[in-house]
Amino acid sequence: MELLHNAVRAYAWGSRTAIAELLGREVPAPHPEAELWMGAHPGDPSRVRRSDGERSLLDLLAEDPEAQLGQRCTERWGSRLPFLLKVLAADEPLSLQAHPSAEQAALGFALEERTGVPIESSVRNYKDPSAKPELICALTEFHALAGFRAPERTVALLRSLEAPDLAPYTELLAAQPDQNGLRALFTTLITLPQPTLDALLPQVLDACVLHVKERGEFDLECRTVLELGEAYPGDAGVLAAMLLNRLVLQPGEAIHLPAGNLHAYLHGTGVEILANSDNVLRCGLTPKHVDVPELMRVLDFTCGDMAVLTGDETQPGVWTYRTPSPEFELSRLEPAVGGETRVDHHGPQILLVTQGEARLSCGGQELTVARGQSVWVPAADPAVVVTADEPTRLFRATSGSD
Structure with a gap:
């Protein structure tokens, strides 16, 4: 169990206050801050804080994937952490977009590799052969378009x-x-x-x-x-x-965006968990490349109201947002003041504090984790016990439980 140092991504649609405030920095930030990344994405991996300095989480996974990720995770995903956890803060609308299924991504990636489309080309659709389902859980009132x-x-x-x-x-x-x-x-x-x-x-x-x-x-x-x-x-x-569908999510409410779901985040701050992939098929609201034939191949025109998830209380003080996505699972923890909440999982975990301050105990090790801080818990570690002396909220990201 170790604290993480995470990258902040600056995009024009981001907020100059939300992430800076969460991290306890000066507000407003000098430029828009859109996403706080927690995980092992090659573009901006988290760094694990140790007494002898910081190390990239990517390097730790490569050195000992089974200890870090667990047997079930490595059997399916190899040495790759299958999920990426984010805090997303939108002051302006994001592009209208959809993501492919695993089969569509594998076929599309292979085709672009065969035809020699450079991986960094502006007209490249598939950066990798992986699906990219998502789930967004509101921290503030969160506005989105999602599903027909x-x-x-x-x-x-x-x-x-x-x-x-x-x-x-x-x-x-x-x-x-x-x-x-x-x-x-x-x-x-x-x-x-x-x-x-x-x-x-x-x-x-x-x-x-x-x-x-x-x-x-x-x-x-x-x-x-x-x-x-x-x-x-x-x-x-x-x-x-x-x-x-035009949606307004209240704090704690979430939507799951499976393959083919057309969506756009409009405004608000949320905790997002998604498969560790860069595959995006854009539809509009962007100056970037729009490949209409490929978009039509990916889109799912299933229609009706979008399901809003509030989480199933899987144990006292723990609500889990159930989805069919095997890459990830997100839970919301609200430990009773003065009580104990025990969390365990067969695979890797990232714990993020979004309110209050949490004390984490794991195998004799103890950490005090402030608002905006996050922790990496390898699969080989024992269960984590969470205690708090004030109202506290955490989010836990893990690999899927299937």
């Missing part, structure tokens, strides 16, 4: 706007209100010629302004379209976003 809305509700939204040039697209879905109709409408919208898009978008935005003024049924959805239209003028992703 039920077609009947989308038809009602589009009709409520009364934009004349939008009507043919609305009726395309109304004539076939199912997954196939969604696919047809989505494909049509994101492949519109730019002149057509430039004529249609202002009508849609004007209709959204009127809808908001009249406090219509789809006020939140229309406000989102207006925000995206201002941030990404002329972008087909603004229209595509109208087909998705």
Whole structure:
């Protein structure tokens, strides 16, 4: 059990306050800070703090993978930590995107390798042969678009706007209100010629302004379209976003984003856990490469409400966010003040404190972990006992339990 030193990633959409405040640094930060990475991603691995200095977690895994990761994990993932834990802080919308399944990623990666697309090329879709499912759990109120809305509700939204040039697209879905109709409408919208898009978008935005003024049924959805239209003028992703569920997560609530789920994080701070992969297929709301045929191969047009997870209380003070993703499992720990909470797992663990201060005891070793600090617990270590003298919250990342 050892403290981690983690990298902060600076992207333009990040917050100048959320991560700096979590880490106890000066606020505001000099530039936007988007993500705090905890894990062994080759691009920015955590460093383990030891009495003789710091060592890359990547190096520790390579030297003794079974002790660090455990037998079950190494049998499936080799010496690679299968998950990456993040604190994500968004002040502006991220790109509209989806991630491939393991099979899709393996095929796509192999094809780009055979055809000689450079790994750092701006038109490369697959950086590795791995899936990239995700789960985001809100630390603050967290706004997102995720998954295709039920077609009947989308038809009602589009009709409520009364934009004349939008009507043919609305009726395309109304004539076939199912997954196939969604696919047809989505494909049509994101492949519109730019002149057509430039004529249609202002009508849609004007209709959204009127809808908001009249406090219509789809006020939140229309406000989102207006925000995206201002941030990404002329972008087909603004229209595509109208087909998705608009979600507002409260602290402790989470959504799981499996392969093929189209989504965009809009605003807020959350703890994100994802498979240790860089594979992203973008749809819009970005100046980066959009490969429409490959995106269509990956997208899942299953429609309806997105399930919001609150966690199953698997033991007193521990809530686990169950997903089918084998790469990761996230739990929220809220130990009783003055009591003890015991956590154990067959594989590696990262523990992150997001509120209060925790005392961790493991095999005779003790650490006091402050807010914003995190700890690496190798698979070979015994169970960790968590105690706290004040209201405290931790998140635990582990490999999947299947």
